[in-house]
Amino acid sequence: MSKKVRVRFAPSPTGGLHLGGVRTVLFNYLFAKQNGGDFIVRIEDTDQTRFVDGAEDYIFKTLEWCGMVPDESPLHGGPFAPYRQSERKANYRKFADQLVADGFAYYAFDTTADLEAMRTEYKTPENPSPQYNHSLREKMRNSISLSAQEVTNLLAAGTPHVVRIKMPLNDTVSFNDMIRGEVSFNTAQVDDKVLLKADGMPTYHLAVVVDDYQMQITHAFRGEEWLPSAPVHLLLWKYLGWEAEMPQWAHLPLILKPDGNGKLSKRDGDRLGFPVFAMDWTDSKTNETTVGFKEHGFLPAAFVNLLAMLGWNDGSDQEIFTMQELIAKFSMDRVHKGGAKFDYEKAKWFNHEWIKKTxxxxxxxxxxxxxxxxxxxxxxxxxxxxxxxxxxxxxxxxxxxxxxxxxxFEMPATVDIAAVKPKWDDKKNMFFTELIRAYELSNQWESHDLEREFKELSAANDLKPGELMLPLRIMLVGGKFGPGVFDIAALIGKEDTCKRIKDFLSLMQHS
RNA sequence: GGCCGGUUCGUCUAUCGGUUAGGACAGCCCCCUUUCACGGGGCAAAGACGGGUUCGAUUCCCGUACCGGCUACCA
Missing domain, CATH: 1.10.8 (Helicase, Ruva Protein; domain 3)
Incomplete structure (x- = not known):
C-alpha cells in the first residue's frame, strides 16, 4: 500500500532559471513519471523584496519548452491550490503559534539593529559568525529571556516579532538521504532559525515543511546547498507531529563552474561565453538580456539529455537518451554525490548529436x-x-x-575572391565560360550529371578538376565551406548556378 | 572559525574486493573527402595522500590534505 508518488519543484520567482534549477526539475520529473506519480510546481515567493515580475511566467515557459508539464501548479491548478506561498500566507501562522505553545519555538522581538549588535559583540577570530542559538538566546529579547508578562504586553502592543525554532541543546538528528545515505547533525551546531518573519510570511524553513505536508509530497529533491538546514526541517516535521508523513529526502549535487571552483552562476556564462539560463532572460530593471540555451540554438531534447548526464548515468556507455528512455531508466541510486563541472563543449556535442538524429x-x-x-x-x-x-x-x-x-536562398553575401585570384588565369576563365554554356544546354540537372559534365569539360581543356572545384565553390557559396559543390549546384538550379558563375567572372575582370 | 558534503584521465563518467582501470567530450595523428564537416582508425591521459582490514584494495574503515556548500526576518 505505498502512497502515490508526489514530488515538487519549488522555485522562487527571482529571475531566470539556470542549469542547476532545470536539472532539479528534471530529476523530480523523471522520478515522478517513472513511478506514475505527480509532478507539482509550487512557487516559493515568501520574500517579497526579491520578487521579480515575469519570473514565474518564465519558469512555466521553460518547463513547457523542456517538455516537463506539471500536473499541479498555480498555472495548471490542482486539488491543493493555491500553489503560491504568498497566497497561503494565512496558513502558516497557526503552525508557528502551535510550535511556540508546545515549547518548540519562541517569539523574538530583536530588531535588525539588535541582531547586528549581537553579531559584532560576539564576533571573534575563532567565531566569525556568531549564531542566534542556545548559548545566546538568553541574552536576546525573546519569550525565553523575557518574563511572561513582558511577552504578553509586547504582543498586545503589536510589537514586531518573529518566531524562531528552539533548537535542542545536544541532540543528534539524522536521516537517510536517497543519494548520500545516512547523514547526521548535532543540534547544538545549528542556530535558532526564523520560522515566521515579522511581516507574517513564513521563511522557507516553515513553508517547505507545512506545504510539503499539506500537499502530501512523498519525495523531496533539492540542491546540496540545503543540506545544512535539513536538521531544522527534520525537527519541524517531528514537532508538528507529522513525522510519519515526512517525505524521503535527496540532496542533489551542485553544477560547478568549468574553470576553477564553486557553483555555476550566470556570471560564469557571461564571462566564458555560453548560456547558463534555459531561455533568454531579460532583467526588467536593467533591461539586460542573458542569453538562454533555447535562443542559443539548442534543441530541448538535447538540453534535457545533457542535463540528465550531469550527475547521472545508467551504468552503460549510452549517452544519448530521449525523455522516454530517461523516464524508463532513471534511478536515484545512480545519481552522483559529487558536483560536476559544466563543460560547454560537451553540451554542444549533445546538441550536435540531436540535430543529426532529429x-x-x-x-x-x-x-x-x-x-x-x-x-x-x-x-x-x-x-x-x-x-x-x-x-x-x-x-x-x-x-x-x-x-x-x-x-x-540568396546570393552569397561576400565572395572570397582572394582564395581564387592568385591561381586564376585565362585558361580557367575560358573553362568557366564554356561551363556556363554547357550547363545552360544541359537538360539533366542532377548532381552526378553536373559533375560528369564538369569533369569531361576539364579533361577536354587539359585542366585538373581539383584546381577548378574550389573556384566553383567560391562562385556558388562565396567561401570555402558547405556540402559537395555539385549537390549545391543541383539544388540552387540551372539559372542561379549559371548566374553566379557569370557574376564571378565579371567580378574577376573588374578586380 | 564551526558544521555538513565531496574527491577515478583536462572535463563528464564506468567499475557493486581480483580489470592491460572501460567509454564519451576536448587535444594530437592517420584514413575518407578535389572545401568544411560527418564518418572510420589510432595516440596520449586518472584512482589526492597516509594508515589499516584482507590472500588481494580505486572499491571497506580511520586520519590528513584539498575542494565545495552552509553559517540572513534569501531561497
Whole structure:
C-alpha cells in the first residue's frame, strides 16, 4: 500500500532559471513519471523584496519548452491550490503559534539593529559568525529571556516579532538521504532559525515543511546547498507531529563552474561565453538580456539529455537518451554525490548529436523561423528540407544552419575572391565560360550529371578538376565551406548556378 | 572559525574486493573527402595522500590534505 508518488519543484520567482534549477526539475520529473506519480510546481515567493515580475511566467515557459508539464501548479491548478506561498500566507501562522505553545519555538522581538549588535559583540577570530542559538538566546529579547508578562504586553502592543525554532541543546538528528545515505547533525551546531518573519510570511524553513505536508509530497529533491538546514526541517516535521508523513529526502549535487571552483552562476556564462539560463532572460530593471540555451540554438531534447548526464548515468556507455528512455531508466541510486563541472563543449556535442538524429521534418519549422529573423524568406519548404538534409551533419547549434546554408536562398553575401585570384588565369576563365554554356544546354540537372559534365569539360581543356572545384565553390557559396559543390549546384538550379558563375567572372575582370 | 558534503584521465563518467582501470567530450595523428564537416582508425591521459582490514584494495574503515556548500526576518 505505498502512497502515490508526489514530488515538487519549488522555485522562487527571482529571475531566470539556470542549469542547476532545470536539472532539479528534471530529476523530480523523471522520478515522478517513472513511478506514475505527480509532478507539482509550487512557487516559493515568501520574500517579497526579491520578487521579480515575469519570473514565474518564465519558469512555466521553460518547463513547457523542456517538455516537463506539471500536473499541479498555480498555472495548471490542482486539488491543493493555491500553489503560491504568498497566497497561503494565512496558513502558516497557526503552525508557528502551535510550535511556540508546545515549547518548540519562541517569539523574538530583536530588531535588525539588535541582531547586528549581537553579531559584532560576539564576533571573534575563532567565531566569525556568531549564531542566534542556545548559548545566546538568553541574552536576546525573546519569550525565553523575557518574563511572561513582558511577552504578553509586547504582543498586545503589536510589537514586531518573529518566531524562531528552539533548537535542542545536544541532540543528534539524522536521516537517510536517497543519494548520500545516512547523514547526521548535532543540534547544538545549528542556530535558532526564523520560522515566521515579522511581516507574517513564513521563511522557507516553515513553508517547505507545512506545504510539503499539506500537499502530501512523498519525495523531496533539492540542491546540496540545503543540506545544512535539513536538521531544522527534520525537527519541524517531528514537532508538528507529522513525522510519519515526512517525505524521503535527496540532496542533489551542485553544477560547478568549468574553470576553477564553486557553483555555476550566470556570471560564469557571461564571462566564458555560453548560456547558463534555459531561455533568454531579460532583467526588467536593467533591461539586460542573458542569453538562454533555447535562443542559443539548442534543441530541448538535447538540453534535457545533457542535463540528465550531469550527475547521472545508467551504468552503460549510452549517452544519448530521449525523455522516454530517461523516464524508463532513471534511478536515484545512480545519481552522483559529487558536483560536476559544466563543460560547454560537451553540451554542444549533445546538441550536435540531436540535430543529426532529429528528422528533417521536425527541423524545418525551427529553421524557417531563424531564416525569417535574418530577413530571408523561404517559400519552398521542399527545398528547405533538402538543404537541411544536406547540411545538418555540420551544424552544432541551430544558427549554424544560417551560416551553412543561406547561400541556397540568396546570393552569397561576400565572395572570397582572394582564395581564387592568385591561381586564376585565362585558361580557367575560358573553362568557366564554356561551363556556363554547357550547363545552360544541359537538360539533366542532377548532381552526378553536373559533375560528369564538369569533369569531361576539364579533361577536354587539359585542366585538373581539383584546381577548378574550389573556384566553383567560391562562385556558388562565396567561401570555402558547405556540402559537395555539385549537390549545391543541383539544388540552387540551372539559372542561379549559371548566374553566379557569370557574376564571378565579371567580378574577376573588374578586380 | 564551526558544521555538513565531496574527491577515478583536462572535463563528464564506468567499475557493486581480483580489470592491460572501460567509454564519451576536448587535444594530437592517420584514413575518407578535389572545401568544411560527418564518418572510420589510432595516440596520449586518472584512482589526492597516509594508515589499516584482507590472500588481494580505486572499491571497506580511520586520519590528513584539498575542494565545495552552509553559517540572513534569501531561497
Amino acid at each position: 528528422p528533417v521534418a521536425e527541423l524545418v519549422d525551427h529553421i524557417k523561423i531563424l531564416f525569417a529573423q535574418k530577413n530571408i524568406a523561404i517559400s519552398n519548404n521542399d527545398l528547405l528540407a533538402k538543404v537541411i538534409e544536406l547540411v545538418k551533419d555540420r551544424c552544432t547549434v541551430l544558427p549554424d544552419f544560417i551560416s551553412q546554408s543561406s547561400f541556397f
